[in-house]
Amino acid sequence: MDTQSNFYKEHHKKTSTYVFGLQIHLTFQNNIPPGGLLARTRGDYYTSMRVRSDLDKNRRKNTAALLLLTTAVIVLAFVCLFVGSSHMSISECFAALAKKGSAAQVRIIWNIRIPRVLAAIIAGAGLSVSGLIMQTNLNNPMASPSTLGVSNAAVFGANLSIIAFAGGFLDTGNHLANYSVGANPYATSLMAFLFSTLSILLILGLCRIRAFQPGVVVLAGIAIGSVWTAATTILQFYATDVGLSAAVIWTFGDLGRATYRTDWIMSVVVAVGIGYFAFMSWRFNALLSGDAAAKSMGVAVDRLRSVSMLLASVITAVCVSFLGIIGFVGIICPHVTKKLLGHDHRVSIPASALSGSILLLLADTLSRSLGNGSALPVGAITSLLGAPFFLAIIFSRKGEHN
Amino acid sequence: MLEIKDLSFRYSRHSPMVLQGVDLVLKDGEIGILLGKNGSGKTTLFKNILCIQKPQGGSIRFDGEDLLKMKRQERARRVAYVPQSIHFGALSVFDTVLMGRVSYFGYKAGKEDEDAVWAILRDMRLEDYAARNVEQLSGGERQKIAIARALAQEPRLLVFDEPTGNLDIANEQLILSEAQRVAKEKNIGILTSLHDLNQALDLGDRFFFMKDGQIRHTGGPEIVTEAVIREIFDAEVRIVEIEGKKIIINGGQKT
Numbered sequence: 001m002d003t004q005s006n007f008y009k010e011h012h013k014k015t016s017t018y019v020f021g022l023q024i025h026l027t028f029q030n031n032i033p034p035g036g037l038l039a040r041t042r043g044d045y046y047t048s049m050r051v052r053s054d055l056d057k058n059r060r061k062n063t064a065a066l067l068l069l070t071t072a073v074i075v076l077a078f079v080c081l082f083v084g085s086s087h088m089s090i091s092e093c094f095a096a097l098a099k100k101g102s103a104a105q106v107r108i109i110w111n112i113r114i115p116r117v118l119a120a121i122i123a124g125a126g127l128s129v130s131g132l133i134m135q136t137n138l139n140n141p142m143a144s145p146s147t148l149g150v151s152n153a154a155v156f157g158a159n160l161s162i163i164a165f166a167g168g169f170l171d172t173g174n175h176l177a178n179y180s181v182g183a184n185p186y187a188t189s190l191m192a193f194l195f196s197t198l199s200i201l202l203i204l205g206l207c208r209i210r211a212f213q214p215g216v217v218v219l220a221g222i223a224i225g226s227v228w229t230a231a232t233t234i235l236q237f238y239a240t241d242v243g244l245s246a247a248v249i250w251t252f253g254d255l256g257r258a259t260y261r262t263d264w265i266m267s268v269v270v271a272v273g274i275g276y277f278a279f280m281s282w283r284f285n286a287l288l289s290g291d292a293a294a295k296s297m298g299v300a301v302d303r304l305r306s307v308s309m310l311l312a313s314v315i316t317a318v319c320v321s322f323l324g325i326i327g328f329v330g331i332i333c334p335h336v337t338k339k340l341l342g343h344d345h346r347v348s349i350p351a352s353a354l355s356g357s358i359l360l361l362l363a364d365t366l367s368r369s370l371g372n373g374s375a376l377p378v379g380a381i382t383s384l385l386g387a388p389f390f391l392a393i394i395f396s397r398k399g400e401h402n
Numbered sequence: 403m404l405e406i407k408d409l410s411f412r413y414s415r416h417s418p419m420v421l422q423g424v425d426l427v428l429k430d431g432e433i434g435i436l437l438g439k440n441g442s443g444k445t446t447l448f449k450n451i452l453c454i455q456k457p458q459g460g461s462i463r464f465d466g467e468d469l470l471k472m473k474r475q476e477r478a479r480r481v482a483y484v485p486q487s488i489h490f491g492a493l494s495v496f497d498t499v500l501m502g503r504v505s506y507f508g509y510k511a512g513k514e515d516e517d518a519v520w521a522i523l524r525d526m527r528l529e530d531y532a533a534r535n536v537e538q539l540s541g542g543e544r545q546k547i548a549i550a551r552a553l554a555q556e557p558r559l560l561v562f563d564e565p566t567g568n569l570d571i572a573n574e575q576l577i578l579s580e581a582q583r584v585a586k587e588k589n590i591g592i593l594t595s596l597h598d599l600n601q602a603l604d605l606g607d608r609f610f611f612m613k614d615g616q617i618r619h620t621g622g623p624e625i626v627t628e629a630v631i632r633e634i635f636d637a638e639v640r641i642v643e644i645e646g647k648k649i650i651i652n653g654g655q656k657t
Contacts, residue, residue, distance in 0.1 A: 054533035055496055282504045282511070288491030289501075296452045296485075297555065298478030298505030342535065343491035 062347045065340075069354035073121060076361040080117050081109065083365050085374075112256075119258030119266065120360040120378075123319040124329060126270035128356025129349060130312035131330025132338075133277055136284050136345070137305050137312075138214040145316035145330035147221045148309065149199040152228035154320045157195030159232050159247045161188040163239040188250065189262075189321040196317030199224055204306060212305045253326035253379030255364050262322040269318045273311045274353055280304060281345035288343055326379045329356050332386040336393050359386055403591055404428040404451070404559055409460035411450055411615075420446045421615045424460070428608065430558070431589040433582070435602045438612030438634055444595040445486070447612070448561050451593070452483050464559070478505035482552035486563040488544050495539075495547055496532040499523065502554030522553050526580070542573030549580060553588075560584065562594035566601065578605055599626070599639075599650045623648065 082093045086108050095101040096109040130145035138147065146152070165187070203220050210216045236244055258266075277284070283304050286294040294301050319326070337351040363381040370376055409424040421443050428434045436444045449455045451462055453470060462469040464480055472480075482502070490498050496519060503515045523529045528550055531539070536547055545565065552560055562581060566574040582605060585592050596602045602609065603623055611619040611634045618634060619625050626648065631639050638653035 051529055051532045055494065058494060058533060279509055282501060282507075282509065285491065285493060285497070285501050286504055288493070289489060290485065290487075292449065292452070292454045293483060293485050295454045295474070296478065296481070296483035296561075297502060297551075298475040300474060338492070342493060344493050344497055 062341060062344075066347070066350055066354065069351060069358065073354055073357045073361065076358060076365070077117050077121065080120065080361045080365045081113050083369050084108070084113060085368065085371075115258045115260050115263055116255045116364065117361070118263045119255045119323060120364045121357040122263060122266045122270050123255070123323055123326065124333075124356035124358070124360030125353035126266065126273065126315040126319050126356070127326060127329045128333035128352045128359075129270075129274050129277060130315045132334035132345075132348060132352045133284070133308050133312040134330070135334060136287055137309055138218055139287075139290075140214060140218055141335065142331075143218065144327075145312060146225075146320070147218060148203045148313045149221050149225035149228055150196045150313050150316045151320055151325050151327070152225040152232070153195040153199035154192040154317060155251050155325065156228040156232045156235070157191040157193070158188050158250045158321075158324075159235050159239075160195070161191035162247045162250060163235055163243045165191075192321035193317055195228070196321065197314070199228065200310065200313040200317065204310060208306070212302055212309075217309070251325050252377035253324040253382075254375065255323060255360070255378055256375060257323055266318055266322060269315055273315045274349065276311055277308065277345070278349050280308065281349060284308075284345040285343070324377075324379065326360070326382060328379075328383045328386055329359055332382075332390045333359055335390065339393050403430050403465055404593070405461075405463040406451070407461045407463075409447070409450060409457050409462065411446060411455065411457045419615055421450065421457070424615070424617050426610060426617060426620070428559070428591050428593060430591055431585050432607045433585050433592045433594070433605055434608045434610060435606035436593070436595040436610045436612055437599065437602060438595075439636075442612040443615040444612055445563055446615075448483070448563050448593070448595075451559075451561055452481060453477060454483075475505040475508075478555055478557075480557055481559045481561060482555040482557035484545070484548045484552050484560065484562045484565065486567055488548045490536045490544070490547070492535055492537045494532065495528065495534050495536050496523070498536045498547055499550045499554050502551035505555060518556075519554055522550050526550050526553075540573075541568050542570070542576060545569065545573070545577050546580065549577070549584070553584065553590075557590060559591045559593065562592055564595050564597070566596065566598070574601070581605065599631070602626075603648055603650070626650075628653075 081097075082088070082090055086105075088096070088105055088108065092101055092105055093109060096105040099106050099110070101109075127145050131143070134143040134145060134147050135141055137143075203217065203224055206220050207213075207217045236247060239247060283294070283299045286297050286299045287301065287304070291301050316330070333355040334348065334352045337348050337355055341347050341351055359382055360378070363378050363385050364375070366385065367376040367378050367381045370381075404427065406424055406426040409421055409426075410419060411421040412419045424443075424447060426434070426447075436447065438444055446455065450457045451469070453474070456470070464472075469477060469481070493501070499519045499522060500511050500515060503511065503518065507515050520529075520532075523532055526546060526549070528546060531543070531547070536544065539547065549560075549562075560581075565577050565581065569577060578601065581592055581594070584590050594605075596605070603626060606623070608620065608622060609625060610617050611625075611630060613634050619630050626641070628639060628641055631637060631650070639650050640653045642649050642651060
């Protein structure tokens with residue numbers, strides 16, 4: 001009874017937004033001495049009313065947050081579309097969007113900027129959700145989309161393609177254009193993807209032996225990742241100057257490499273992945289309580305873990321293979337969303353996806369406006385932009401986590 | 403209800419047996435308590451019953467059905483688990499308890515699942531907590547939430563690993579009386595482990611003394627004797643009776 005009366009005082013203080021009639025009752029409620037029969041029965045009624053409305057409030061808050069994020073993605077997509085080195089005015093951009101401007105402007109918008117904006121949205125969402133899923137699966141806040149050595153393997157694959165095949169065997173001369181990804185778009189991406197997949201399968205295969213113990217997976221990822229890095233170093237040691245610079249430039253994430261075709265491929269993979277993850281939201285929630293508890297609730301933990309880690313890694317592999325390394329999105333965005341909106345995967349999966357898109361759109365807009373004609377590496381901008389925000393969130397006491 | 407026959411378990415082919423020839427029977431609404439030293443195999447036995455670890459030999463039957471061959475969802479509707487260390491992730495209490503029904507709804511919780519959760523929260527006087535973040539609750543409160551989540555599975559058997567491990571005395575009493583209430587009112591069998599023998603005597607209907615992966619003695623309160631405790635725990639105690647109640651007191655250092 002004592003806690004109940006405290007509860008009402010607190011309740012009365014907090015709920016000034018209540019319907020007028022209800023508030024009168026609550027004041028009345030406050031004056032009833034604890035232990036009274038009336039207080040008991042009415043108390044139960046109002047408790048349940050209040051708690052249910054609190055729950056509804058939480059749910060509305062989450063819905064509002066998701067709507068806000070969606071709006072931000074749409075607005076930023078247009079901002080990103082309108083900023084660029086050709087200095088088109090907003091009205092010219094709209095005209096070009098309606099395919100009414102000059103042919104050059106229509107081409108800039110439709111062939112260059114739209115694929116790029118779409119790539120930012122898709123890859124941002126994919127990388128961010130992959131990070132979230134990895135963190136949940138491995139119960140490790142440091143887990144990232146490329147925990148299974150995906151990025152390192154992709155870099156090795158791309159380096160092999162650029163240095164060994166284009167620079168070595170084909171003898172295309174020391175002209176940078178011959179190394180450019182644009183000239184030969186799919187060979188390098190394909191190699192990067194093949195090696196990422198190899199790395200994923202290797203680590204998942206190895207970890208099957210130990211039934212996907214999270215700690216083992218992380219360590220195996222680090223070990224295999226370092227093997228790829230070492231192999232890349234050796235490869236680069238034998239590279240020509242031009243080959244080396246082309247290979248290094250490939251590793252800078254660049255959304256400008258996106259075409260409609262790569263956007264299509266990425267969007268299919270990302271959509272399948274996020275769809276599966278969203279479907280499994282409750283199981284991931286159960287996994288937050290640990291393997292034993294999740295299993296006792298009837299969740300097939302090993303299968304969930306292997307399938308979702310495979311999907312998350314494939315999403316990352318596809319994005320990285322087409323766009324180069326875009327780091328940190330998969331760590332910043334999930335953490336910020338979890339901190340602000342809690343760990344419920346029904347919310348954190350869509351929220352991470354949207355915030356990932358937002359970060360990448362922002363970073364790309366910034367990289368193109370700062371770059372003075374040529375875009376700065378977007379991967380560097382995501383970290384520059386995201387890290388201070390990330391630190392502020394982590395060290396602030398506000399938020400649900402902690 | 404629960405019938406375990408000749409259960410054996412080891413981690414790998416070359417490691418020693420952790421459980422050996424374990425036989426155990428527990429009836430509906432009975433509270434069974436495993437007693438034994440640390441490392442005697444209590445937690446392993448629990449994990450075998452829940453199929454978190456697969457036993458190498460023997461059988462675990464539940465109302466005549468083979469628990470080991472059952473679908474995991476089916477099993478989750480019969481046996482629920484309150485683990486020793488409890489962590490949830492930052493979810494609301496309501497969603498945490500709702501999670502216990504995942505074996506019923508699978509992908510998306512329905513109205514009847516939510517109603518079931520409200521009923522459990524009301525029953526356990528946890529309604530006030532429903533909207534709170536479960537991570538911000540105290541140890542005792544979280545223990546209660548874990549019980550509520552287990553009850554949301556509508557189990558017939560509750561496996562409760564060291565319920566009083568990290569609790570103060572007030573919370574200990576709260577949790578144990580809750581366990582007792584669940585067993586008697588809902589006719590749910592409870593299998594648990596306790597270190598405090600007096601608590602065990604207060605709570606339990608049947609006692610299973612474990613040593614080196616085997617159950618050495620099984621029976622009602624009458625089997626809790628000085629000789630048995632000496633054999634199982636290597637500890638000297640004296641048992642006195644006060645007002646017809648057995649009390650175990652420390653027998654001093656071994657001589």
